[in-house]
Amino acid sequence: MTRPSRAEAAAWLLFSAGGMVSALLVPVLLLLFGVLFPLGVLAPPAHAEFAALLRHPLVQIVLLGLCVLALLHWAHRFRYTLFDGLQLSRLRAPITALCYVGVIAGSVWAGYVLFGR
Numbered sequence: 303m304t305r306p307s308r309a310e311a312a313a314w315l316l317f318s319a320g321g322m323v324s325a326l327l328v329p330v331l332l333l334l335f336g337v338l339f340p341l342g343v344l345a346p347p348a349h350a351e352f353a354a355l356l357r358h359p360l361v362q363i364v365l366l367g368l369c370v371l372a373l374l375h376w377a378h379r380f381r382y383t384l385f386d387g388l389q390l391s392r393l394r395a396p397i398t399a400l401c402y403v404g405v406i407a408g409s410v411w412a413g414y415v416l417f418g419r
Contacts, residue, residue: 313378320375327368362416369412370405377401 339346347355355361381401385391 316371316374317378320371320373320378323368324372324375328372356416366409366412366416370409373405373408377405 334344338344346352356365378401381397384397385394390397
């Protein structure tokens, strides 16, 4: 029996953190911005107030953390779906590289969108 590497343990930790954050925050954000504000159940914030809120550094950090952790969760889940579900474990190195390059690219893009303006 092989012992899992430290990197594998860190990957599982980030997978679970991404799943937890996504499960808690994404449904609330979808409910607010996809249902309650458009239907008029709740009064949406004024554009100026909302823009000021999105420019606050703490809000930007939280949103970036949500994006990065959700992408890490996706990469780990997709990687193991390809390995175990589609039996592509012979392509372990390129699949792993592509998944985590996608995480890096998505994280850089999210950082640019949040902090670059």
